[in-house]
Amino acid sequence: MTVQNDFGLIGLGVMGQNLVLNIEGRGFSVSVFNRTDAVTREFVAAHPGKRLLGAATLDEFIQSLSRPRKVMLMLKAGAAVDALIEQLLPRLEAGDIVIDGGNSLYTDTERRDARLTAHGLRFIGAGVSGGEEGARKGPSIMPGGPASAWDLMRPIFEAIAARVDGQPCVIHIGPGGAGHYVKTVHNGIEYGDMQLICEAYAMLRAAGFSTDEMADIFEGWNEGELQSYLILITAKALRQRDPETGEPVVDLILDKAGQKGTGQWTLVNAAENAVVVSTINAAVEARVLSSMKAARLAASMRLQGPTPALDSHRAELAERLHDALYAAKIVSYTQGLDLMRTMSEKQGWALDLGGIASIWRGGCIIRARFLGRITDAYRADPELPNLMRAPFFEGVLNRSQQA
Numbered sequence: 169m170t171v172q173n174d175f176g177l178i179g180l181g182v183m184g185q186n187l188v189l190n191i192e193g194r195g196f197s198v199s200v201f202n203r204t205d206a207v208t209r210e211f212v213a214a215h216p217g218k219r220l221l222g223a224a225t226l227d228e229f230i231q232s233l234s235r236p237r238k239v240m241l242m243l244k245a246g247a248a249v250d251a252l253i254e255q256l257l258p259r260l261e262a263g264d265i266v267i268d269g270g271n272s273l274y275t276d277t278e279r280r281d282a283r284l285t286a287h288g289l290r291f292i293g294a295g296v297s298g299g300e301e302g303a304r305k306g307p308s309i310m311p312g313g314p315a316s317a318w319d320l321m322r323p324i325f326e327a328i329a330a331r332v333d334g335q336p337c338v339i340h341i342g343p344g345g346a347g348h349y350v351k352t353v354h355n356g357i358e359y360g361d362m363q364l365i366c367e368a369y370a371m372l373r374a375a376g377f378s379t380d381e382m383a384d385i386f387e388g389w390n391e392g393e394l395q396s397y398l399i400l401i402t403a404k405a406l407r408q409r410d411p412e413t414g415e416p417v418v419d420l421i422l423d424k425a426g427q428k429g430t431g432q433w434t435l436v437n438a439a440e441n442a443v444v445v446s447t448i449n450a451a452v453e454a455r456v457l458s459s460m461k462a463a464r465l466a467a468s469m470r471l472q473g474p475t476p477a478l479d480s481h482r483a484e485l486a487e488r489l490h491d492a493l494y495a496a497k498i499v500s501y502t503q504g505l506d507l508m509r510t511m512s513e514k515q516g517w518a519l520d521l522g523g524i525a526s527i528w529r530g531g532c533i534i535r536a537r538f539l540g541r542i543t544d545a546y547r548a549d550p551e552l553p554n555l556m557r558a559p560f561f562e563g564v565l566n567r568s569q570q571a
């Protein structure tokens with residue numbers, strides 16, 4: 169008897185492997201394929217007793233799937249996705265569904281959507297957030313594409329997504345490239361959050377706080393309105409000591425960051441639409457500057473930086489930083505939401521901003537208590553023109569101005 173698996177996944181990188189285990193663990197049978205066959209064989213052998221089929225060829229993979237086929241690609245964004253789609257086109261049949269779960273540029277997704285649709289296929293461009301752990305235990309998923317494909321994929325997506333208050337962290341985002349677009353803005357916001365944390369750290373450091381004291385402060389912040397995954401892992405990172413020297417690990421890590429592109433895409437799109445995303449802009453620019461390590465080092469031999477003059481009492485400084493960080497976070501999210509609203513109107517996507525905030529409450533990198541507040545604000549007023557104008561956020565911002 170031929171195998172008729174529920175789902176197929178191509179690309180057994182770390183995200184792909186973890187998604188497969190998550191999907192299989194939720195009761196679905198899964199076929200997998202990887203360009204390097206040894207990876208497929210090792211993966212399947214490492215997970216005996218599971219409903220997995222490792223296909224050695226693309227033909228075997230396609231034949232092992234029940235119709236309409238559901239094939240997910242977990243590949244590096246860019247040329248690899250196009251190449252694989254070209255290989256799939258002659259092998260798939262009308263009605264089959266291809267899902268791109270990578271961080272693709274939304275205009276690429278729109279182009280691929282048109283190509284697959286012309287062949288009678290259905291394409292879902294899905295943002296998947298949460299890193300390795302999220303992929304395994306429950307990511308936040310942002311799928312875009314035709315409603316008929318969403319209807320068929322919904323049971324799988326809802327089964328594998330993170331849950332908050334019993335609700336799965338996935339909704340149908342909109343047609344075409346809407347899902348990948350929203351994931352891009354999610355990442356832009358993620359860049360902004362990390363930059364705000366870095367700036368708070370830099371001020372605490374300039375004021376003479378030790379890394380352990382800073383870890384205490386971030387842990388404290390994680391108990392309140394700033395509670396979030398990124399604040400939590402910042403506290404943990406600050407607590408880490410190098411086993412060899414006993415020094416805090418943050419003091420030993422090279423202050424040089426790379427970027428894969430989603431932050432820049434957010435910035436370019438905002439500029440094209442005349443939307444201000446100043447926090448994301450600052451974050452992208454800080455990464456660019458950080459990457460110029462040699463130039464910064466050379467300049468530091470000749471140019472003197474300012475002497476920090478942080479005159480507040482230490483406890484008061486930490487409190488004011490908390491309020492400033494919270495207010496800046498509200499401004500940054502307001503900007504990201506404004507950008508999504510602008511693009512939604514331009515593209516006719518009908519994005520549900522409250523729904524998007526609600527699926528970011530769990531699973532994804534920017535998951536935070538704060539997103540529940542945003543969800544509530546849009547539930548109270550779905551037409552809210554600007555997040556800062558929601559009564560709760562107006563109150564926080566007005567209280568935080570001095571900070």
Ligand code: 6PG
Binds near residue numbers: 296299355358533
């Ligand atoms: C996620 C993350 C993940 C990654 C981004 C940003 O949602 O799980 O956003 O996709 O962090 O690709 O990567 P860079 O910071 O390296 O650009």
